[in-house]
Amino acid sequence: MSQSLHPMLNTAIKAARAAGAIINRASLDLDRVTVTAKSHNDFVTEVDHAAEAAIIDVLLGAYPGHGILAEESGRARGAKDSEFVWIIDPLDGTTNFIHGFPVYAVSIALAVRGQVQQAVVYDPARNDLFYASKGRGAFLNDKRLRVSKRTRMLECLIGTGFPFRKGDNFKRYLKMFEEVMAQCAGLRRPGAASLDLCYVAAGWYDGFFETGLSPWDIAAGSLMVTEAGGLIGNFTGEADFLYQREIVAGNPRIYGQLVGILSPYSKAIPAESAAPGSSDSAPGHYSGRTAPADASGAAPDATAAFLAAAGPAPEPAAAAKKPAVRIRKTDAAQPPGDDAPF
Numbered sequence: 001m002s003q004s005l006h007p008m009l010n011t012a013i014k015a016a017r018a019a020g021a022i023i024n025r026a027s028l029d030l031d032r033v034t035v036t037a038k039s040h041n042d043f044v045t046e047v048d049h050a051a052e053a054a055i056i057d058v059l060l061g062a063y064p065g066h067g068i069l070a071e072e073s074g075r076a077r078g079a080k081d082s083e084f085v086w087i088i089d090p091l092d093g094t095t096n097f098i099h100g101f102p103v104y105a106v107s108i109a110l111a112v113r114g115q116v117q118q119a120v121v122y123d124p125a126r127n128d129l130f131y132a133s134k135g136r137g138a139f140l141n142d143k144r145l146r147v148s149k150r151t152r153m154l155e156c157l158i159g160t161g162f163p164f165r166k167g168d169n170f171k172r173y174l175k176m177f178e179e180v181m182a183q184c185a186g187l188r189r190p191g192a193a194s195l196d197l198c199y200v201a202a203g204w205y206d207g208f209f210e211t212g213l214s215p216w217d218i219a220a221g222s223l224m225v226t227e228a229g230g231l232i233g234n235f236t237g238e239a240d241f242l243y244q245r246e247i248v249a250g251n252p253r254i255y256g257q258l259v260g261i262l263s264p265y266s267k268a269i270p271a272e273s274a275a276p277g278s279s280d281s282a283p284g285h286y287s288g289r290t291a292p293a294d295a296s297g298a299a300p301d302a303t304a305a306f307l308a309a310a311g312p313a314p315e316p317a318a319a320a321k322k323p324a325v326r327i328r329k330t331d332a333a334q335p336p337g338d339d340a341p342f
Contacts, residue, residue, distance in 0.1 A: 005131075005133070006118060006133045006136070008063070008110055008117075008118050009118045009120065009131060009133050011058065011059060011062045011063070012059070012086075012108045012110065012118055012119075012120040012131075013120050013122075013129065013131060014058055015054070015055040015058035015059055015108060015120075016055070016106045016108055016120045016121075016122035016129070017122065017129075018054045018055065018058055019051035019052070019054050019055050019090055019091075019106045019122070019124075020051075020106055020122050020124030021124075022047060022050050022051045022054055023047055023051055023091060023097070023104070023106070023124045024124045024125075026045075026047040027097070027100075027102075027124075027125070030097075030098060030100055033045050033046065033047060033098060034046045035098050043094050043095055043098060044072060044094060045091070045094060045097070045098060047091060047097070048071070048072055048090050048091045048094060049072055049090075051090035051091055051106065052070050052071070052072050052073060052088060052090035054090075055070075055088055055090055055106070055108060056068055056070065056073075056077050056078070056086075056088070059078075059086050059108075060077065060078060063084065064079075065079050065082055065084075066078055066079060066082050066084040066085065066086060066110075067079045067080065067081075067082040067084060067085040067086070068085070068086050068088065069085055069086070069087045069088065069215065069216065070086075070087075070088040070089075070090070070216065071088065071089045071090065071214070071216045072090065083112055083113050084110060084111075084112055085110070085111045085112075086108060086109070086110055086111075087108070087109045087110075087111055087116075087215050087216050087219040087220070088107070088108050088109075088216055089105075089106070089107040089108075089194060089216035089217060090106060091104055091105075091106065092104060092105050092106070092107050092192045092193065092194040092195070092216075092217060093105060093190075093191050093192030093195070095191065096190075096191045096192060101191070102125035102126075103125070103190040103191055103192050103195065104123075104124075104125065104191075104192050104195075105121050105122060105123045105124075105192050105194045105195045105198075106120070106121070106122040106124065107120075107121050107194035107216060107217070107219070107220045107221065108120045108121075108220055109219035109220035109222075109223065111219065115134075116134070116219050116220070116222060116223045117133065117134045117223075118132070118133055118134070118223075119131065119132045119133075119138075119219070119220035119221070119222075119223035119224060120220060121194045121195065121197075121198050121220050121221060121224065123195060128140060128141065129141055130145075130198040130201070130202075130220075130224055132201075132220075132223045132224050132227040132228075133227075134223065134227070135227075136227070137227050137228075138201050138223070138224045138225075138227035138228040140198070140202060145201045145202050145203070145224065145227075145228040146203060146228055146229055147200060147201060147203055147206075147225070147228050147229045147230040147250070147251040147252075148203035148204075148205075148206045148251050148254075149203075149251065150206050150251065150253075150254065151253040151254070153183045153184050153254065153257050154183065154184065154185060155185055155206075156184045156185055156206035156207060156254055157184070157185055157186050157187075157188060157204070157205055157206055158180055158184045158186070158187050158188070158205060158206060158207045158208065158209070158250075158254075158258070159187075159188050159189070159190075159196040159199060159200065159205040159207070159208035159209075160177070160180070160187055160188070160189050160208065160209055160210055161189060161191070161193055161196070161210035161211075161212075161213070162189055163211065163212060172265060173211065175265070176209070176261075176262060176265050179261050180209070180258070180261055180262075183257075183261065184206075184207075188205070193210055193213055193217040193218055193221065193247075194217060194218070194220055194221045195221075196208050196210075196221070197218060197220075197221025197222060197224055197225055197232075197249055198221055198224050200221075200224075200225050200228075200230055200249050200250060200251075201221075201224035201225050201227070201228035201230060202228070203228075203251075205250075206250055206251060206254045207248070207249060207250030207251070207254045207255060207258050208247075208248070208249045208250065209235075209246075209247065209248040209249075209258060209262055210246075210247055211245060211246045211247075211267075212245050212246075213245060213246075213247055214245070215242050215243060218241070218242065218247055219242060221249075222241070222242070222247075222249070225249045229251070229252075230249055230250060230251050230252070230255065231249065231250065231251075231252050231255040231256075232247065232248070232249040232255075233247075233248060233249075233255075233259070234246050234247065234248070234266060235248055235259065235262040235263050235265055235266035235267075236259065236263045236266045237255075237256075237259040237263065244267075245267075246266060246267060248262055
């Protein structure tokens with residue numbers, strides 16, 4: 001790479017490539033990969049766990065005092081009170097991976113006091129490295145990224161993600177899908193949100209929207225978008241999207257038009273306004289705009305609030321209720337889905 005990179009970004013790149021090597025080796029013989037169903041249409045493999053462990057080993061080897069928020073192990077490793085938190089998805093697009101569909105990525109972001117400062121999204125199937133530092137731009141390999149310049153929705157290609165869990169509101173999504181589809185040139189759904197956001201940053205998509213995502217799905221990609229000149233937020237256009245499970249991104253003109261379409265479908269409400277026991281406060285559906293303050297009046301850590309609402313993080317591999325199975329390429333009975341964890 002020609003430009004000088006931030007030391008923490010260099011460490012994240014090293015970690016992402018280590019995970020990518022594990023993923024690429026496993027992709028050569030998918031019949032030997034053990035797959036466990038965390039829930040309906042939500043899978044985890046031994047590759048996810050091995051890649052995550054490799055990433056965390058590299059990061060904590062360089063920065064032992066930093067915190068960790070990882071998809072499979074939560075906050076089990078790393079400091080619990082650090083202002084520096086690495087947000088990790090070791091294999092975004094697990095369902096794609098186990099079917100041999102080559103759209104998946106390693107996503108690593110560093111948040112400092114809640115703000116993403118460094119980001120890496122590595123596509124091991126193509127050896128494409130997306131990376132960004134706050135205030136220093138976003139890049140694909142050595143090429144500077146810029147969002148598209150299109151201004152008319154009718155000319156735009158928009159990315160999205162389908163709901164796939166039991167209990168998801170498919171009718172709500174289909175209404176969104178219908179409205180956006182009628183106003184754009186086309187919709188695409190490859191199945192890895194971290195890459196979708198990078199595609200917005202690269203100008204390949206003009207915009208993107210999805211519901212049901214977790215911080216590790218979007219943290220790194222969100223910095224790519226903003227450093228490439230785009231905008232990102234929740235469906236009402238507000239910037240605190242990381243823990244709200246709804247996201248819209250795009251170049252500035254298209255972002256505004258997507259917010260206009262999607263804002264009626266927003267479920268982002270102040271946490272203190274959510275009735276106890278409502279669907280928005282149920283485990284796995286934390287959507288509070290602002291976490292309620294504690295007795296001292298101080299707002300709690302957003303990551304802790306998210307994990308508390310989502311329930312305890314599963315123990316790696318052994319926590320699944322269903323037995324591990326061997327997936328063969330001919331066993332394609334499951335409908336496609338992302339690998340978001342809740």
